[in-house]
Amino acid sequence: MAGAGVLATAALVLSACGSDDSNDGDAGGGDSAAQGFDPNEEVTLNFTWWGNDDRAERYNQLIEAFNEEYPNITINGTFTDFPAYWEKRQTEAAGGGLPDVWQFSDSYLRQYGESDLLLDLGPYDEHIDFSAFDDGLLQTGQLEGTQYSLPTGYSAWAVFQNDDLLTELGVEPYEGGTDHATYVDWMADVTDAGDGSVYGGSDYTQRIQGLEIILRQQGKNLYTEDGQLGFTEDELRDYWNSTADVRDGVTVPQSQLEEIMPISGFGGNLTASEMSWSNFIGGYLADSGASSITIAAPPTENPDAKDLYRQAGLQMAISKSTEHPEAAALFLDFVVNSEQAGEIFGTTLGFPASSTKLAGATLEGPDAQVADYLDSVADRIGDAPPVPVDGYGSLEQTFWDLGKAIGLGAISVDDAVRDFFDEASVVLG
Template identity: 65%
Template sequence: MTASSVRRRLSAGAAAVAAGALLLSGCAAGEPAATFDPDAKVTLNFAFWGNDDRANRYNDLVAAFNEEHPNIKVNVSFTDYPSYWEKRATEAAGGGLPDVFQFSDSYLRQYAEPGYVLDLGKEKDYIDFSTFEDSLLGTGRLDGTQYSLPTGYSMWADFVNHDLIAKYDVEAPEGGTSPEEFDDWMAGFTEAAGGAVYGGTDYTQRIQGFELSLRAKGKNLYTEDGELGFSKAELREFWNSGAKLRDSVTVPQKKLEEISPKSGMGAQLTASEMSWSNFLGGYLADSGAKSISIIAPPTYKAGSKDLYQQGGLQIAISAKTKHPEASAVFLDYIVNSKEAGRIFGTTLGFPASSSKLAGTTLEGVDKQVADYIESVSDRVGEAPPVPVIGYGSLEQKFWDLGKEIGLGSVSVDDAVEQFFTEADVILQ
């Protein structure tokens, strides 16, 4: 979308919005409604979580955006994922969220129901929704209202550092094996490396690993009516399954704490790590590795539909922004522009909009991600229900407890009780 076409849409939209506002508010004809001047100087605050690679890409995107919209200044800030949501929670309570910010479907109910994020339909003159499949629009929609838009979608994946495999002369693992088979591969690598590097990280720390085990049984983390979809016994069994890994196979949690915010994969302390498929570019940048592949994660039941299109990385606008139209123009640029496709490729997920995909050259890293998504298509099932209120907090609590189990500061039994106590508080 060119700057001139944006201005034409903005002018027409502003007139319609102004007229509608006048009718709805019942204000007197002598009280002019506010209109949006697309050339007025505006400053927006934009926040996201990520690493230096993502920050560099966003800086490039803002520079490209300013070539078309030199009057809209964008102040950028970022931090790691846990700190990011702690800060957003404080801002939401105080009414000071950034104008535009990276969002997650995990927090959709938590931020939409109290009215913290803007109904994007109110700014439909400045955002193109037609470029998204309805299934992907649904990842940012609640009760028929569009509160956020996905930058892309990802699949849960297993990353393998082939530089380290070559260094220690270990055969690469196969994708889609059983957890037991993959655990054996990690143990073999750790032994071959003499403990200097580890086969992987303890994947039982991540709620997504637990989710795979549940989906293999036809269940989900939570139900349609907002309840947990699993029992204490199931969680206990899952965390206990990682005991051997924590004992001598995967990188010790203490070492991970020392290198934070880098991951074991990013610091070349592990030969494998499970995460979302869009992390490939970040892993390469953090680790400096020349070759990292993506393979299917272990499956708890062969033939199950345990994977799904995860459109969790989204962009939203604060409901209290003083510049909703300019914020919408910037949001549209992030999710829809060809420049966003060119700059980010698949690092924010495989492009969710057709217009962004049109700007993405699928080669190198981006081709790897595209090929991986295609390779696991037969494992893709229906997306889980819209996350319950507080799911983001529960996801983080799961990870925090997983780390504490790894440090030996809490037992599995106590961790299970703590998680369910937290869930009772949040879900009530």
């Protein structure tokens, strides 16, 4: 989510069709979907994603590789930061102008799927190889049996640490997997050593994923199977209050974070650690300029709990309104399945979810770190949570915004809890 604030555009014009022998999916519905499809037709597709400059450079390389096989398909690519991305999608959805192919999130699966705005990918199995995914990962893009999206990869929640800053400050890395109090003590040591220039971390209670891990340690989830919140006002109040002392001199002041947005405190070298998804390592290296980053397991009060899970939230989808569904399916398949995608992205879009994409990835350097990290927390990996509730994406952003407002002193915890549940009652009906 620590993406570049500027909007970049890349348009690559492609001119005669290449072969599709790498995309021989299961026979079936694709025949009817491809009826009337001319593979040599000049086609233009709009493609968009959220992220930073590092991700944009990789996507542009991938589009160039796609160009070599499908030179008759023009890909107009744009990107922005995470919050602005979803604001723009909501505006486009209201006006019927969603992109042909777009980076998607399972947080919005119910919202866009139940609104009939996403293309059912099932009939396009002539162009998309579904067999490269295991069933569990396929299901992350399914709603009531309909395949609306496909994951680019999967991640797990983690603690990132800037090795250069820690070496400079003379502080050993956080070992990971301790209780929260031990992690807070470590952050305090870094902040003391940084003497106002570097802080141990940011207020981790701003992110709803931190609450999710605590709930999962108790056998709960953020939301229930029937589409309601899985936690109470008291549980949220306790969560936000748990870092009241941490905000007072241990974590980086929220006012300083506001000055460098949309870059995160970790990406901007204000903090030596930050919790996020394991696939963020590429973006963090690019933003911070660090020579190396350590990945450690997040804190837990119950080391035996299955509190982590394979998060395949970063997906690819096609708008139902696209005028070129077959060409869009070809491009989506290239993004999620091609060996070139594995080679170019490594683990920066998550550990490759498809076997063909994984075959192209060379797991060395940061990519090997992600693979090693996922292996190291295998015993903490449990079942994936239920499909996110309709409107979860907006609730996630509301949670984050309220957490930042608490950090700025603009709202009390009690008022923030009230505002979040008021919003949830509207969103969830």
